Amino acid sequence: MSRLLRNRLALSTVITTLIILVVSVLLASALVYFAVNVVSTRVQQEDLAVTNAHIWVNVDGQGEAALMVSNIGGRDVVINQIEVRGVPSAWDDVFYLYGVTGANPDAGVNENLPYLTYPVTAEAVTSNGTRIFTSSLVEATSQLILPSGSIMIIYINSPQSVSINDIGTTIGFTVFTAQAMYYQETNVQAAPAAAAGGG
Numbered sequence: 001m002s003r004l005l006r007n008r009l010a011l012s013t014v015i016t017t018l019i020i021l022v023v024s025v026l027l028a029s030a031l032v033y034f035a036v037n038v039v040s041t042r043v044q045q046e047d048l049a050v051t052n053a054h055i056w057v058n059v060d061g062q063g064e065a066a067l068m069v070s071n072i073g074g075r076d077v078v079i080n081q082i083e084v085r086g087v088p089s090a091w092d093d094v095f096y097l098y099g100v101t102g103a104n105p106d107a108g109v110n111e112n113l114p115y116l117t118y119p120v121t122a123e124a125v126t127s128n129g130t131r132i133f134t135s136s137l138v139e140a141t142s143q144l145i146l147p148s149g150s151i152m153i154i155y156i157n158s159p160q161s162v163s164i165n166d167i168g169t170t171i172g173f174t175v176f177t178a179q180a181m182y183y184q185e186t187n188v189q190a191a192p193a194a195a196a197g198g199g
Helices: 002-044
Strands: 048-057 063-071 077-084 094-100 144-146 150-157 170-177 181-190
Touching: 048 170, 063 077, 063 170, 077 150, 144 150
Parallel strands: 048 181
Antiparallel strands: 048 063, 063 150, 077 144, 077 170, 094 150, 170 181
């Protein structure tokens, strides 16, 4: 009788150990799944596309830069800084215009951004006397907010690292957010003669 009781106790110890082991594995698996899910959600949602980059220099050596930033990710993004050839652009030299992707984009959102009359101002929405944008540009005062699914046209007056001697060379833009940096290169162009004089 005592031997039978001992066998039952031995069996219950093994079963208890197995139950504890299975529960521990399940809890660990759930924790790992939750951690991977949280990390992948936070990392993969931000996605910007920097396109239509241009840098022009006029006959007076004054530069003008333009680029388009599209937020193709699932979260809103704050643009903390824009660098041209590694030199940060001052916010009072940055002008921007929102355009929304979809059925009714802003008329200025097209495949090729034009050179604007130098210097770029909030009212400088014409190129060679032709109105380019349906809305006025906005002078930046600090970081730029780009909602998910939106695009932003950005113009920069007088990038400090660009001179007339750079015409024909390749220069890079870097757009910084809290999560990442986005890089795009373009060749420096001579400003169109009709618009190069400023005004």
